[in-house]
Amino acid sequence: MNKLNGKVVIVTGGAGLIGREYIKAIVKNGGIGVIADINEIAGREAARAINLEYKSKNAVFVKLDINSRASICGIINKLLKKYGKIDALVNNAYPRNRNYGKKIEDVAYKDFCENINMHLGGYFLVSQQIAGLFRKQGHGNIINMASIYGVVAPRFEIYSGTSMTNPIEYGIVKSAIIYMTKYLAKYFKGSGIRVNCVSPGGIMDRQPSRFVAKYNEHCLSKGMLDKSDIAGTILFLLSDLSTYINGQNIVVDDGFCL
DSSP, X not given: OOTTTTOEEEEETTTSTTHHHHHHHHHHTTOEEEEEESOHHHHHHHHHHHHHHHTOSOEEEEEOXXXXXXXXXXXXXXXXXXXXXXXXXXXXOOOOXXXXXXXXXXXXXXXXXXXXXXXXXXXXXXXXXXXXXXXXXXXXXXXXXXXXXXXXXXXXXXXXTSSOXXXXXXXXXXXXXXXXXXXXXXXXXXXXXXXXXXXXXXXXXXXXXXXXXXXXXXXXXXXXXXXXXTHHHHHHHHSGGGTXXXXXXXXXXXXXXX
16 A cells, blocks of 8 residues: 555655665655755765666655755755645754764864754754745645654763764754654644654664664664664654644654663
């Protein structure tokens, strides 16, 4: 059953590790997956590969800077001319500057502010601009990507003995995204706009085995998730099966937060 038949869905950061899986799932289920990414080479390659895999033309690339109002408005207008509508937005991009990922004592104030503005500010700006269209249409669906670390405090002990850390900006942004989701859902009451949030657990991406083992101790079954493990939740929220789910944060973490 093509649950997304004909739906036009923008995925910011759609050429990335998780975003690419969302585009695959959207195309596989009959939707039009818009890879909205600042990386033009990766975005075009992702669209080509996905279309080849599914014998489709429904994975399309548009270049997007989520921190630029002009860029956002440009792709909205471009997609409207091509499809006549936009049904949904998945805020999935993960922008950060070159100094991101330091321990708290090493974080410069300028970098702290810039990384929060790029990530949280970008989600706000894209949501703000597309909500104007959704209001005119009388329908629209926004899904924000948060994290388990927007829900619970970091488990710093799982990083011990590795070069990894949990950047303070990350949890601040992700917890704010969860709040913004609830705010927007309530603000757009009666407009036909739904706003929900997904908080994934850790995703396998070549992390040190020591970290993975410690992380998995807190889970109930699988442990660290594969990049495709969140796609089903995204499909559910994009589909009409979730029509009356609004303002919610869905945690997908194999019990890590328990």
